[in-house]
Amino acid sequence: GAGVSQSPSNKVTEKGKDVELRCDPISGHTALYWYRQSLGQGLEFLIYFQGNSAPDKSGLPSDRFSAERTGGSVSTLTIQRTQQEDSAVYLCASSLASTQFPYEQYFGPGTRLTVT
Amino acid sequence: AQKVTQAQTEISVVEKEDVTLDCVYETRDTTYYLFWYKQPPSGELVFLIRRNSFDEQNEISGRYSWNFQKSTSSFNFTITASQVVDSAVYFCALSEVISNFGNEKLTFGTGTRLTIIP
Numbered sequence: 001g002a003g004v005s006q007s008p009s010n011k012v013t014e015k016g017k018d019v020e021l022r023c024d025p026i027s028g029h030t031a032l033y034w035y036r037q038s039l040g041q042g043l044e045f046l047i048y049f050q051g052n053s054a055p056d057k058s059g060l061p062s063d064r065f066s067a068e069r070t071g072g073s074v075s076t077l078t079i080q081r082t083q084q085e086d087s088a089v090y091l092c093a094s095s096l097a098s099t100q101f102p103y104e105q106y107f108g109p110g111t112r113l114t115v116t
Numbered sequence: 117a118q119k120v121t122q123a124q125t126e127i128s129v130v131e132k133e134d135v136t137l138d139c140v141y142e143t144r145d146t147t148y149y150l151f152w153y154k155q156p157p158s159g160e161l162v163f164l165i166r167r168n169s170f171d172e173q174n175e176i177s178g179r180y181s182w183n184f185q186k187s188t189s190s191f192n193f194t195i196t197a198s199q200v201v202d203s204a205v206y207f208c209a210l211s212e213v214i215s216n217f218g219n220e221k222l223t224f225g226t227g228t229r230l231t232i233i234p
Contacts, residue, residue: 030217031217031218031219033219033221033222035222042224042225042226042227043207043209043222043224043227044224045221045222045223048214048215048219048221050215050217050219055214055215056214056215059221089159091161093161097217097218097219098217098218099216099217099218101168101218102149102211102213102218102219102220103218104151104163104166105163105220105222106163107153107160107161107162107163108160109158109159109160110159110160
């Protein structure tokens, strides 16, 4: 079946502009996660959704970052007033969710963001 | 706070050699899960294995094997008879359950870049 998809695959933007990154999870996966992979920081957790709710936003690096999820499916990560340090690969993952045990996360190909 | 250490930044071996990737973790949780992911040059993270903290049995899957030792907080990954297609960055990760729905936050190591020389 189809995996996690992300768009765009690459985005180059000027410092100060806003960007939107999109994630389409695997159908039926109620849990969705955003991570960021940058040279200096490795892979870091940003935020997760269970359905449309994001109970914990503490992983977002600043208030310029926000995310939403609608219809329990597509999610958008928005970065306002981009800075050069936002340059990274933004990865989305999805999984089933269970009160019994955690399921493995399946990752998308990522969006490479370059802020010039 | 949780932490995963992959001390080997880069490893190069000649094809058909065996290679072990080290992973050491820190957590205060009594129940946790450990993972290995592969990131080939295409960039997409590929899930390899998940182990829970109660199961210390070693696992073998084809040329891949994993050695989980709770006493040393290690979860090492061995590739036997390596092949060029094994060239990738390998990440070890530790999960922290963050909701009643089983949502988990993954803490990743910094990765080990493995190059198999033909």
